[in-house]
Amino acid sequence: MENGKGDQKNGLAKRLISFFMHLSIARKILLGYLSLAILIVVISVYAISSLERLNEITQGILRGDVVLIETTEKMIDNILARELYARRYWILESGDMLSLFWERSGEFDLMMEKLRGLPGNQNIPVDRFVSLHNEYNELLTRNLPYLKDPLSMAGQQHQMEIKKKQEEFIGLLKTVSSKARLALNEKMTVTATIGTTAFRVAWILCAGGIILGACAAFWITRNISGSIRRLKQATKEISEGKFEYTSDPGKHDELGELSFAFSEMAKRLKRLEAMYLDASPLTRLPGSVAIDNVLRRRIVMDAPLAFCLIDMDNFKAFSDYYGYARGSELIKATAKVLEAVIAEQGTDEDFLGHIGGDDFVVITVPDRYPKMARTVIERFDTMILDFYSQADRARRYIVAKNRQGQEMKFPLMTISIAVVTNLYRELIDPLQVGEIVAELKEYAKSIPGSIYVVDKRRKDGEQPAQEENVIPFTKKGGA
Numbered sequence: 015m016e017n018g019k020g021d022q023k024n025g026l027a028k029r030l031i032s033f034f035m036h037l038s039i040a041r042k043i044l045l046g047y048l049s050l051a052i053l054i055v056v057i058s059v060y061a062i063s064s065l066e067r068l069n070e071i072t073q074g075i076l077r078g079d080v081v082l083i084e085t086t087e088k089m090i091d092n093i094l095a096r097e098l099y100a101r102r103y104w105i106l107e108s109g110d111m112l113s114l115f116w117e118r119s120g121e122f123d124l125m126m127e128k129l130r131g132l133p134g135n136q137n138i139p140v141d142r143f144v145s146l147h148n149e150y151n152e153l154l155t156r157n158l159p160y161l162k163d164p165l166s167m168a169g170q171q172h173q174m175e176i177k178k179k180q181e182e183f184i185g186l187l188k189t190v191s192s193k194a195r196l197a198l199n200e201k202m203t204v205t206a207t208i209g210t211t212a213f214r215v216a217w218i219l220c221a222g223g224i225i226l227g228a229c230a231a232f233w234i235t236r237n238i239s240g241s242i243r244r245l246k247q248a249t250k251e252i253s254e255g256k257f258e259y260t261s262d263p264g265k266h267d268e269l270g271e272l273s274f275a276f277s278e279m280a281k282r283l284k285r286l287e288a289m290y291l292d293a294s295p296l297t298r299l300p301g302s303v304a305i306d307n308v309l310r311r312r313i314v315m316d317a318p319l320a321f322c323l324i325d326m327d328n329f330k331a332f333s334d335y336y337g338y339a340r341g342s343e344l345i346k347a348t349a350k351v352l353e354a355v356i357a358e359q360g361t362d363e364d365f366l367g368h369i370g371g372d373d374f375v376v377i378t379v380p381d382r383y384p385k386m387a388r389t390v391i392e393r394f395d396t397m398i399l400d401f402y403s404q405a406d407r408a409r410r411y412i413v414a415k416n417r418q419g420q421e422m423k424f425p426l427m428t429i430s431i432a433v434v435t436n437l438y439r440e441l442i443d444p445l446q447v448g449e450i451v452a453e454l455k456e457y458a459k460s461i462p463g464s465i466y467v468v469d470k471r472r473k474d475g476e477q478p479a480q481e482e483n484v485i486p487f488t489k490k491g492g493a
Contacts (some may be wrong), residue, residue, distance in 0.1 A: 057220065068208055071201050078133050079198040085125050086191040089143075090184050091298060092122045093150065097180065098350055100154040105400065114354065119151055138190060146183045153179055296342060297349040299368035305375050308365050309444045312377065319441065320383040322466075323432045323451045324352065324390065326372040327459055331414040331424040336401070344401050345372060348429075351397060352376065355389050380435045387431050387466035394429045395464050402426060430458035431466035438472045 096118045103111040126147070129138050153176045294301055300308075312319050326348065333341030349366075352374055356364050365377040378386065399407055406412050411423045432454035434447055441447055450469055458467045 068205050071205050071208075075198055075201055079194045079201070082129065082132060082138070082194040083191055083198075085128055086187045086194070089122060089125050090187050092118050092125070093180060093183055093187075095350065096122075096150075096154060097176070098347070115154070119147075122147060137193070139186065142186065146179070146186065150176075150179050150183055294368040294370065297346055297368045299349060299366055299374075301367065302369055305365075305367040305369065305377075306444050308367075308377055309447060313436075313441050313443060313447075316436075318379040318381075319436045320378050320380045321434045321447050321451060322376040322378065322383055322387065323455055324348075324374040324376065325430050325432075325455055325459065327428045327430055328424045329372040329427065331412065331416070332401075332427055335412050335414040335424075340401065344398075344427075347397060347401075348372070348394065349374065351390060351393050355386055355393070359386050359389065380437050383433055383435075387433065390431065391429060391464040391466065398427050425462075428462075428464040430455060430461075430464070432458050433466060433468040435468070438470050 096115055099111045099115040099118065102108060103115060126140055126143050129140050129143070132138065293299065293304075309319075309321060326344075329341065329344075332344070349368065352366055356366055356376065356378075360378060360382060363379075364382070365375075367375040367377075369375060376383075376386065402412070407426070411425050413421055414424055416422050432451045434441070434451045434454065454467055454469050458465055461467075
């Protein structure tokens with residue numbers, strides 16, 4: 015019986031081989047292409063499913079993890095800003111400070127709503143954020159008499175409560191941000207694994223297709239496996255922190271969409287990395303690289319430009335006299351003043367940067383800088399008094415050592431603003447602007463008191479008529 019079944023199988027195989035051998039050339043080619051078509055379908059289904067999965071993961075990173083990281087960083091900044099506004103309100107009893115406090119509180123509420131709308135937000139403790147937010151606001155706005163007397167036992171206890179609540183709040187935000195970064199790294203690892211697996215499987219299937227039709231299989235291998243190879247390489251590079259990947263503009267299918275998503279993700283991550291590396295760790299404002307890029311772009315576009323360099327006079331003497339920590343607090347307070355003025359009087363197109371130390375940059379348009387400069391001077395002159403002791407305020411000076419080690423009197427700090435515009439001369443590049451504004455700053459610092467000066471020299475050396483409330487700069491240093 016077993017021998018009979020074996021003979022039947024052998025006979026069937028021989029008949030199939032004989033049938034194939036007796037087919038015409040056209041039917042053999044047709045049959046071969048049919049087998050190849052089936053193989054192509056298998057390859058395509060697998061590749062597209064893998065690519066769709068990669069695309070979903072990438073979109074999840076862009077719309078979820080990256081947004082979550084950005085939002086938590088902004089929430090931390092918001093918490094610190096509200097404490098500053100609350101302290102100013104406690105000291106100055108200024109309604110403006112209280113308004114800014116509640117404005118930042120409203121912005122925090124919007125950010126929490128943004129977190130609620132993120133995909134897969136079940137792991138984000140939004141309700142805990144809301145609770146901590148309310149508790150934090152209550153601590154900052156109640157018990158005002160205690161806060162006005164910080165040396166009292168009740169005042170010290172309340173300060174400790176605020177600090178403890180702030181640390182708890184920021185710690186929770188940092189934990190959420192860290193988990194988001196970890197999830198992002200894990201997803202990048204998953205995409206790398208998917209890309210590697212898809213590449214290997216596609217290669218094996220294409221190798222089988224070569225047996226049935228070398229030319230067709232070669233085309234499929236080059237088209238699909240080549241794309242997957244590039245995506246695999248892009249995934250690997252991005253996971254290693256190399257964000258120079260660019261998409262292939264010639265593709266508009268799923269591969270093109272995935273490639274475009276990778277490119278957008280790389281650009282976004284590169285911007286985040288640049289902001290993180292270039293930003294001032296003290297004020298979290300963009301640094302020299304961002305300032306140079308913004309200035310260069312506006313010069314190339316030939317847009318109306320006013321480049322304002324803000325410098326605090328006698329800052330080194332103040333920092334040496336009162337200590338590094340007090341100097342750092344003054345720098346942060348000045349940054350908040352500049353941010354508030356731009357928020358009130360500027361637009362989204364205005365730019366604020368921190369070169370370092372006590373030097374800041376505002377890039378705006380000629381129509382807005384006069385009012386901004388006068389407001390900054392007015393608020394700085396009011397704010398700076400709070401950083402001096404009562405005795406030093408009464409004397410209007412401090413005694414400190416100069417750069418040569420000699421003791422001398424330094425008046426209370428003032429602020430100098432040097433303004434360079436493209437109203438009267440063509441600006442060529444950031445280097446030229448830097449040279450002009452450095453010269454202008456030295457002139458401004460030679461004039462006592464808080465002041466802003468404007469370079470109104472023309473290219474031909476002609477000086478235009480003086481405008482109201484503007485001190486034009488001349489090469490000789492006259493006003």
